Amino acid sequence: MASVPTTMSLALRWRPQSFDQVIGQRHVVQTLKHAVEKGRVAQCYLFSGPRGAGKTSLARILAKSLNCERGPTVQPCQTCVACVEIAQGRSPDVLEIDGASNRGINEIRNLQEILRYRPLRGRYKVVIIDEVHMLTQEAFNALLKTLEEPPPHVVFVLATTEFRKVPLTIVSRCQQMEFHRINEDDIYRRLIFICDTEGIEAEAEALRLLARAADGSLRDAISLLDQARTYADGPITATAVAEILGLAEPAKVLRLARWLALGQTGEALTYFHELIREGYDLKNVIDDLLAFFRTLLWARFKTDEPVAVARDKDTQALIDELLPVLREEDVLRICQQLLECAERLRYSELPLLQAEMTLARICQLPRLVELEKLLDAWVQGRPWQWSPEAPAVPIQPPPGEAEPTSPPPTSATRPPRAGLTPLAPSAPPPTGAAHTVDDFIEWLRSQKEFALLFTHVQGWQVDEAAGCIYLTMPLAWKTVAETTLAERMTALRQAMHDRLGRVYRIEFKPAAGETATEAPPSDARSEARQAVESDPDVQRYLQVLGGEIVKVEDT
Structure with a gap:
């Protein structure tokens, strides 16, 4: 039976091999470069930060810089035996240890025995312990003395995603470097470069969705790109990426957001259930709503977002429509409700009910009234009356979706939510009736x-x-x-x-x-x-x- 051919994944193929290829960690790269150039390499480093930020990759690059035949150098040749073996993960002088599966005191004792001997080929033995926070307390205690007085030919690199779980006695013996989440724009530009180099056709909006879904992890973004390339029959489209990630189409999210903003409870819940029946992930829908209202909040403050987000014409049209209707306080409370819902969904046994209650609560949120206007009405001895503007023209349905049989109710047929109860005229009294x-x-x-x-x-x-x-x-x-x-x-x-x-x-x-x-x-x-x-x-x-x-x- 013929075996199925396999190819190297994009994440492995595009793993950084030199300091210049590392994305988004300039402060760490510059520190390590200066240490190599000036001969001030510490004997123990602690790399902490989110997944996919480049911790183990930089540890390998540091090992190359120290053991390259032309080194120590900040520009490893990538062709000598040491560089090739380190890149392929088979160098006898670079020990990569998984802290999650080798977490006991016996493994640390075996490591100490190995470190007694000098490197076989290179100048240094480089020990990379990934997920070091998973070691047991006994293993940490056994490692303390080695970290405090390591052999001169040994360099430790400890990597962790849970810095707070590392004992302070270990941290005090290391140079700690914090890795940052990679900026969405940096990930987006890197994906464009990879697509151009690999000959992958992809829509810009599709790559933007991949960069946003990666949540600061370049490795996750490249893995998602590899998955999307396999899934798509032709160019990678935004629709294909949305299907892979379980995201609702942007036009559908905008429609749901509009009904929430205008307080149309029935329409919002009905459309929300339609999205769930179509297979969209519940948490992703809430996250997409939160992302839109966050953008609306920054637009309400008339300030550019700290992280630039490309707005399509439909998103900008809805923002322009809602700006006169919602004040900063209204948008802040909507964002707060969505944030609390996203947190509760992680632990709720009834996530759908939790989301329904949140959306209904958003629709029923009373509008805030400026205190100055309320006091002005009181001074003049008249009741407070508030009548919001009628909503603008409805958003066009997404392509391929049928137009609703009846337009959503407007303020003329169904009043939006209000704050203080307006003392509007009731049904008029009968003609000629005395007001007694x-x-x-x-x-x-x-x-x-x-x-x-x-x-x-x-x-x-x-x-x-x-x-x-x-x-x-x-x-x-x-x-x-x-x-x-x-x-x-x-x-x-x-x-x-x-x-x-x-x-x-x-x-x-x-x-x-x-x-x-x-x-x-x-x-x-x-x-x-x-x-x-x-x-x-x-x-x-x-x-x-x-x-x-x-x-x-x-x-």
């Missing part, structure tokens, strides 16, 4: 939302001085009436303001022949309450802020 309390109560009895409240009302009495309406009803129905009143209080205050020009307090009295369980307030307390409620400033607070006087105490 009696007419108002009769009108309330005819309204469906207040029907349960007034079903068992046997009569009412108005105290204009106290600003109170007393409703008489059987005690058995008092609890139900109080519950209904609490649920409808906002709408009731609004109706009072529009029809009566003031807001009354509602209290309940027992019907004839029944005795209230609560003792009536004393005359002094009643007079104090009336004085507070009749105060003009208090009336303005109640009218503008929608407050309610719960208790009056003497001071």
Whole structure:
């Protein structure tokens, strides 16, 4: 049976072989170069940083620089026996140890025995321990003395992605160098160079998606490029990369983001479920939404993003549409909700429900009102009214997607979310009706939302001085009436303001022949309450802020 031919992966083929080929770690490269040139190479280095940043690659390059036949030199020849053997991973003078699988004290003792002998061919024995934080405490203790007084022909390079897990006694014996996450633009340019050299055809947006998905790891980006080249039937397109990574198409993310920003809960959740049914990864959708609102936030601040992100015309169009609608505080709270959701998704046993709740909460977030405007309304004695602008023209659907049968609701058919409840006019009173309390109560009895409240009302009495309406009803129905009143209080205050020009307090009295369980307030307390409620400033607070006087105490 014929064997399937294999080829070297792009990640191995494009592994840096010299200092000049290392991307994004200029501070480490410059330090090591100067150390080699000036003969100040330390006997132990600790490389820490994220995966795929070049830690073990730089350790190999340092070994080449020290053992090259033309060295020590910062420009290894790449052709001598030492350079070739180190590049192929078979040099007897360079020991690469996996700390995760060789983590015990016995392995360290064997290493100490080997280090007693001089190098076979080169000038130095270079010991590279990868993922050194995985060593046991006993192994670290055995390594301490060797690191403190190593043989003159030995150079240690310890590499780790978990710097905090390395004992301080080990760190104090090393020169520690922190590797940075590689910039997205640097990864993008490197991918372009590799594609040009390898003859790979790829869209710019596809390479941008690969660079973003790599999350600062050049090795991951090259591996993803290799996978995309195998998957794509022809040039690598953004659609193919999105399918590999489980990303939603940018136009679909923009549509979902628009409905979230405008507070359209039903439409946002329905479209979100469509994306999940199409197979898009839940976490990727949340991350893409967060990336868009982050871009919107920087645009709202009128500041360029610290990491340049290319914006296509659809993204810029949506940003221009939402800038007049959302303030900085609104976008900040949306980003906060998405950040918390992304964190909870890592541990939640019901990730879909967690995401649904987050999106619904974003749609229901009340808009913040500037304090100056609220105070200005209070000073002028008028209620605060807020009516956001109607949303602009909807985004065109992505290519190949059918146009929705009906346009999403706009502010004309469904009001967006609001902050303080606006005291907008209710249904107009009947023609010729007098704006009296009696007419108002009769009108309330005819309204469906207040029907349960007034079903068992046997009569009412108005105290204009106290600003109170007393409703008489059987005690058995008092609890139900109080519950209904609490649920409808906002709408009731609004109706009072529009029809009566003031807001009354509602209290309940027992019907004839029944005795209230609560003792009536004393005359002094009643007079104090009336004085507070009749105060003009208090009336303005109640009218503008929608407050309610719960208790009056003497001071």
